[in-house]
Amino acid sequence: MDWSVFLQKAPSGGMTYLGWLASGTMWTLLVSIFAWLIAFTLGSILGVLRTTPLRIPRAIATAYVEVFRNVPLLVQMFIWYFVMPEVVPESLGNYLKQDLPNLVELPFAQFSMWEFTAAVICLGMYTASRVAEQVRAGIQSLPRGQTNAGLAMGFTLPQVYQFVLLPMAYRLIIPPMTSEFLTIFKNSSTALTIGVLELTAQSRQISEYTFKTFEAFTAATLIYIVITLTVIYSMRWLEGRLAVPGFISQAAGGH
């Protein structure tokens, strides 16, 4: 085993292989966090819609969840990346494929703003369907009397959601949301299939350039573990911070 491989200069603009790993980690974090913003926002809206008495919005939200849950993530990635530019007007398609600036350039690999955007949108919209299910489950686990009491007090339905249901529901679903958040970091590795040089892609590149496969994969694995542990502990801290006195906090009971 030879761990000094990471300090060697890679065959590109003065970067070491450690630099490649760092760059991969950064893109993994960026893809995941931007995708999470989409997933959380869209997922919350869809999850709320699925619990409202409004028929058509509820049907749309249900259809969304079913479609995005039942097509493999990798297939969705290819639909966004390869199919989208072909079905939009030709000038827009060409703009997406050719005119967006490059983000990373290595000697034999590069990716542009379009690869990054496609990966973020795909991962965000895929995860939104899973977040929607968690939000719906959280709202539905609250006693029905809460909605009725809110309405009886003269709240409008949006106010009932804003002041009564959502503050409690979001607290209840912190543990399952933590695991969705962890999953998004792991799923971000599918972006390598459309050319985004995230952590898994970079570790494979290093192994191909240096033949130090064991070292390269171990380094990437350790980084993923650090990300996982960081997320778990910060979510536990958040859960403790947000706990409502009088309700049992799941954080207190361990995992």
Place this chain on the structure above:
Amino acid sequence: MDFDWGIILKSKDVLWDGMKLSLWLFGVALAGGIFFGTLLALARLSSFRILSIPATGFVNLIRSIPFIMAIFWFYFLTPMMVSKFTGHQGEAVGPITSAIVAFIMVESAYYSEIIRAGIQSIPRGQPWAAYALGMTYSQAMGTVVLPQAFRNMLPIMLTQAIILFQDTSLVYVVGLKDFLGAASKGGQLTGRIVELYIFTAFVYFVICFGASWAVKRLNERIAVIR
């Protein structure tokens, strides 16, 4: 752009071969994952630390890295292990074997968590009663605990099976021609990638949506029995 859906009929043989590989991967990984997952779950719950610590470590490790990373790992490790055990240096292990090993390993980690929860849903008094009746560990597990545990966790195991079927598309990263790989190859050769990917998404949707619907119905029936 103008579509040419005839391409799907023209590539039906290639696509069907790909689907057969997907289904085969799914079947083998499901059987292997449940088998080794059960062993892992029993090891995790064992009172022997020498079993429970490595099993816990393995499951947590696999669960904290991406599926693709795990495929790369086993893709790299399997040929090395095989040549070590058989003594033949540089013996070629095909990509399919390596992919299958990767899938079984990853799925066994996921399934072991489901099975562990299932075993823990059985009251502790039951294995104790079995031991008190003079049963051995394997009799108590095999005839008392596991049959009930598997029944309790059937719905969630089936849901995980649907996810596993979707995950088989990830063998694309090692260049295997599963259903998605076949569509991708066909699309590159004919330049009709748009039609083929839309068709692929549609087929996956029909299969997985149908399966989830069936699982939901099964859930309702089981709920009535209880």
